[in-house]
Amino acid sequence: EVQLVESGGGLVQPGRSLRLSCAASGFTFDDYAMHWVRQAPGKGLEWVSGISWNSGSIGYADSVKGRFTISRDNAKNSLYLQMNSLRAEDTALYYCANPVRDYWGQGTLVTVSS
């Protein structure tokens, strides 16, 4: 059974940093690209960032480019999202996912507020 378990969310002040983690199991993690998708309260889905299986190809949404960094550790079956210079508009539920394979975690909530 595929499992993606996010952690690292919480309440953080504007301008501060947070690092999200995602632990994967139940599939061959290093065969696949992985992504972060977020959903602000009451809003739609927003693709945030993606990374290829070998970290050779990485992409970001314009809204987070230059502030967020995606990475992965295939030896640990883990995906990460380093979020710097956080803003109120980054408040959302963050999903670790491979949408093309229909793999989704349950999400970790990030709240940016003073």
Add this chain to the structure above:
Amino acid sequence: DIQMTQSPSSLSASVGDRVTITCRASQGIRNDLGWYQQKPGKAPKRLIYAASSLQSGVPSRFSGSGSGTEFTLTISSLQPEDFATYYCLQHNSYPQTFGQGTKVEIK
């Protein structure tokens, strides 16, 4: 960047109705598109992949069509469990982009 324009943003329909949702890409994306259903408090669930292929386990009343820039999700006979929000996602190139979503409500 590729923009995905999804319409309508919401619709009201009755059980048994035929429902059509459209996504338009700002440039060609071949068939690199999926359709997702999301219910409140739940992660999205894929219904259609490669624009027109039905995900295993998804009822056959769901279908997808299109290629290039115009894509459609059709529910042939709306059922009570289909009231949800639907999204398209293009995965042709980075940044990947979701449509704005279509909320299907009970009339």
